[in-house]
Amino acid sequence: MMIKNKRAAIVWSLFGVVITAVVGASVGASHIPAIEIIKAMWNVFSGSVDPEDASTHLILFDIRLPRLVLAFIAGAALAPVGAAMQALFRNPMADPYVMGVSSGASVGAAIAIVTGITASFGISLSAFTGAMVAISIIYLFGFNSRRFDQRTLLLTGIAMSMMFASVVSLLIAMNRNNVEGIIFWTMGGFNAASWQQVVSTGIPVSVGLLLLMIWSGRLNVLSMGNDTAYSLGIAVKLTTFLVLLVSALMIAFVVSASGVIGFVGLIIPHVSRLLLGPDNRWLVPFSALAGGWFVMMCDTLARTIAIPVELPVGCVTACIGAPYFIWMLLRKNQNT
């Protein structure tokens, strides 16, 4: 099952991303044929917008495309960060949310919703602040111990996640009329996507992804254990510090724009590892493409499967991903 030609795998997944994007742009409450999409794209690039197609243009460029791109960005951040966390903590259960960033963001969002800051920008800002608070707490406690080890960090993150989750429950219990808003925010989704969000999450995620790719060789060595990594010339504490910081910031931007989308950051790295092997130098870029593609596809399904009702994208990611993942695990175990 392992793919030998890794470069081809990257090219093929890029191809898959483009196809899925075109399909995603075409389907929906009003169907836009693929040829129309290409025509509209051409018009934008050549600067001549046909006034007859104003509504197609609006649906395509103001609603569907930013949504697709934002979904891609979210997946392209969650999956490689998940891969990095699993290597860093040497733990297959690690995912982008183990650091408590998402639950910090949830508390921030819940506070904004409860206090009546309903503008999406306000909620995002509050969520981002919550995520930053969570990161600061981790750094304050996790890096302070005399003998540094990742287990302390991991446990600090888990304990904090639970604490923040109970704060969210508390906020819900005390503000019954806001239950819906808070729960829907926590489930995550891209229905409020805008180009402004694409830019404000796309830039930090791209920078972070680039850094993770540069550090991916170090992640390989770090996944061998702290003492071995030290012996091979890695600054263990500093590297962990930097990888976690960049990852946490990427996730903070994604989560504050689109809520907490589960499963992607846990499973896509595993599936990518089954396909390409454990070398993070391939795993980080490939899982970014695979994660982006997966979220884009799931979001397209979520909004088209039961028109006019939109399903929460987190449900779709888990419903499709979990059975597929178990099937892959079983197949792997039969082969070896």
Place this chain on the structure above:
Amino acid sequence: MITVKQLHYCINDRPILNNINHVFERGQFYALAGPNGSGKSTLLKCLCGIERHHTGEVWLNGQPLAEYAHRDRARMQTYVPQQSHAGFDFSARQFVMMGRYPYQGTFAAVTAADRELCHRTMSLTDTLHLAEQSVLTLSGGEYQRVVIARALMQQTPLIYLDEPFSQLDLFHQSAMLHLFRELCVTQGTTVVCVLHDFNQILAYADRVVLLSNGAIVAHGEPYQTLTPKVIEQVYRVKTRWASTGADALPGLLPAMPVTDTIGALEKQAEAVGAK
């Protein structure tokens, strides 16, 4: 090569190492010996810099160890831990190849010279037949040899080994000891190795450093240092010299009946109970 000065190390005010002073010379095979909990592994970790919360100084080639850049240090010394876990299913070859990390750039590919070195190192450690196998599927001894191979890939003039042969069979134990002995003689490599077997120390080590309760109690040439008298004081075990052949050097044999050992433990338990 390495100079340790006035090294003290405590965990929660409990002294683990007490005023360690020693000079390790280039090109020698050093055996670190001592009973369980005497501080061998901790000393090794302090020497290579993994454990840094100690007082005193460790100098490597006339420069404090802490002043080395990480990459430069990894080209000077390597460390094989007592236990390690593979984590992810890299192939044995990928795993061993990671030993070249201190020489590679961020995006540099593996060079032909690296591949050549990897082949040679894996054949020296008898792991070549495992090259394509996942490290997660190796046996304990096979994994230990792959770890040794990765350390050798660093091509360092100084090698620290913490009980590296504990899971190897007799053949591979002597093969590995020969290999490190060979490196000392031909390349001038310095080896500092935690070893438990007195006869291995006698046969392979140039020097032995004997630890007890966190202090160096004896050091020097193995045949002069590891006498039955010293061993009884440090290990509470009676031994005697035994000839292994007409022209072979004698070895050490345990001479205390097992019942005596159990008796000693019972006495100790009573003493603890009385407190």
